[in-house]
Amino acid sequence: MENKNILAIIPARGGSKSIPKKNIKEFGGKPLIAYPIELAKSISIINKIVVSTDSEEIASIAKKYGAEVPFIRPAELATDEASTLSVLRHCVSFLEKNENYKPDFIVLLCPTSPFLKKERVIEAINMLNDEGCNSVVSGMRDDGRFWSYNKLRNKYTPFYPKKRINRQYYEPLFREDAAIYFSKYNIIMKKNKLVDDKYVKFVIMDPDEIIDLDTPNDWKNAEEKIKNFLES
Numbered sequence: 506m507e508n509k510n511i512l513a514i515i516p517a518r519g520g521s522k523s524i525p526k527k528n529i530k531e532f533g534g535k536p537l538i539a540y541p542i543e544l545a546k547s548i549s550i551i552n553k554i555v556v557s558t559d560s561e562e563i564a565s566i567a568k569k570y571g572a573e574v575p576f577i578r579p580a581e582l583a584t585d586e587a588s589t590l591s592v593l594r595h596c597v598s599f600l601e602k603n604e605n606y607k608p609d610f611i612v613l614l615c616p617t618s619p620f621l622k623k624e625r626v627i628e629a630i631n632m633l634n635d636e637g638c639n640s641v642v643s644g645m646r647d648d649g650r651f652w653s654y655n656k657l658r659n660k661y662t663p664f665y666p667k668k669r670i671n672r673q674y675y676e677p678l679f680r681e682d683a684a685i686y687f688s689k690y691n692i693i694m695k696k697n698k699l700v701d702d703k704y705v706k707f708v709i710m711d712p713d714e715i716i717d718l719d720t721p722n723d724w725k726n727a728e729e730k731i732k733n734f735l736e737s
Contacts, residue, residue: 511630512553512600512608513545515572516592517616518583519560523720528558528616529566530724533731537718538563540621541614542570547623550630551612557596559583575599589613589686590699597694610634611693617718618684619727622711629685629708639692639701643685643708645715648677679707682715 517538521527529536538556545554556567556574559582564574576599582592593611600606610633612626629641653664666675685708692701716727 509550509610509634510553510606510608511551511610511612512555512597512606513541513551513612513614514593514596515541515545515554515556515567515614515616516589517556517558517560517563517567518578519558519563520583524718524724526562527718527724528560529563532619532724532728536566536570537616537619538567539570540619541616542567542572544621544623544626545612545614546571548626548630550627553600553606553608555596555600557592575603588699590693590697593693593699594697597690608690611688611690613686615684618682618714618716619718620714620716620730621684622714625708625710625714626685629687632706632708633687633689635706637704638706639704640688640699641685641706641708642681642687642700643683643710644679644681645710645712646677647680648672651678679709682710683717684710684714 517528524530528538542554545551554572556572557578558564558574559578559580561577564577567574581587582595593613597608597611610630612630629643632638632641651664652661654661665678686699688700692698716723716730718724718727
């Protein structure tokens with residue numbers, strides 16, 4: 506991993522609707538955004554940590570915990586419609602133009618995954634360094650059977666596997682969990698893609714890592730989990 510520039514980008518816009526001020530809301534004794542910053546800081550091979558935000562308040566707190574905030578994100582990239590890819594591309598372009606910094610790997614860390622483990626991030630970065638791998642996505646293996654539903658016809662149809670066979674005879678599916686999307690520079694900046702689906706690997710998460718904080722109920726469940734964790 507020598508001579509590799511590994512950039513961690515933490516997107517944190519101020520306009521959360523389901524949980525107001527979610528990214529700086531206190532969680533387990535510190536603001537939520539502190540978790541990905543501290544995680545990135547604990548991994549020595551990550552040599553730059555940038556928070557992309559449209560909020561001066563978030564920027565101030567992010568700097569307090571050790572992240573760089575070299576810009577305030579433009580309003581057009583802070584809407585519900587703005588894609589994660591556009592946010593990453595804006596950040597990388599800014600750093601190239603203003604700091605002459607070009608990353609080899611771009612590591613996306615989200616405040617909404619506070620239980621993501623250090624070893625999982627390192628595992629994913631090591632995968633990304635493998636020949637023939639351009640992207641790494643986190644997920645869970647699922648050995649279940651799946652059905653599709655046609656609302657107009659009010660009908661359920663087997664989706665996977667198409668025919669009912671014993672479990673040992675069909676391949677498992679893997680479900681993204683949105684905690685890790687890591688890609689090489691060319692995928693994001695040249696191919697304009699978040700993930701290269703032709704040359705991608707999955708890092709499998711532990712069940713206790715997967716809590717995505719998108720709703721008040723998610724937050725309530727996560728608070729109980731972090732409380733038990735801190736008391737154990």
